[in-house]
Amino acid sequence: MSKKGEHDYSATVVWTGNSGVGTKNYRAFSRDHEITCGNKTKIYGSADPAFLGDSSRYNPEELLLSSLSACHMLWYLHLCADAGITVSEYTDNAEGRMIETKSGSGHFEKVTLQPIVNIGAGDDSELAKSLHEKAHSFCFIANSVNFEVACEPEIRSSV
Template sequence: MHKKHHYKSTIKWTGNLGTGTDHYKNYERSHTISVENKTIIEGSSDPAFLGDKTKHNPEDMLLSALSSCHMLWYLHLCSAEGIIVTEYTDHATGIMIEQSNGSGYFSEVTLHPTVAVSHESMIERAKNLHHKANEFCFIAQSVNFPVNHEDPIVFVQPL
């Protein structure tokens, strides 16, 4: 039996400078992303596409979604296996290819996790669980490009 989960998001363009989209350079790419009962996210396009560098862009959010989904599955799996994680940081990177016609696609994402565990005996098992987290991550299972993992850095930091 499969469970269905439904999600809703409202995207509202806020970049009309008075003349709409009458010219490529006459409007901002600014928009808001809102989900009921959650903080509004200020969005734009990547600065390479005339976006506001101080706002989140779809490419950043895709990369962040992959990284946070992986982390949440990883923490769950560690908890279930008795591995006590005390810190987790990932400096994820992604490559998007822009084609000559202006379209584009992500060719890959690489996660670079650094994890602290509470005891040395947990290090090897903690490293190995990253592969299982990738197999369970909903977002990683939904994209058509590889989600790679650098060998995780796992060190001991007692509680």
């Protein structure tokens, strides 16, 4: 059991890509897998197509990018509600860059969040914009990665 302020999570990842010969060689197996967290809907995953994955499935890099974007959004919505900013729409077109190293490994170099936020007509757009910095400082996922996470928000007021 977790102590107050500690939160435990669990996920099950099951490889479903054995084509009958296991990992006999690098091209002999599919990278397909299924991710479940409790009784929630399965996420069908694979590798990036550059690494012989299925492009119709989510890859770990996309899920990391999505986690950063969603965490930032949830904090931002919370902070806007607390500050009296009414958000009516929020869309983030996040982008990330991963660099492969000579060893065959790799790492994310940078992620840029690009949220487009619609706020109420009388709301303070400068405050709404500044709350992105605060959301970033609170984001659990952004605080857990070792690469730059930038945010380039666009605030639009409802007319």
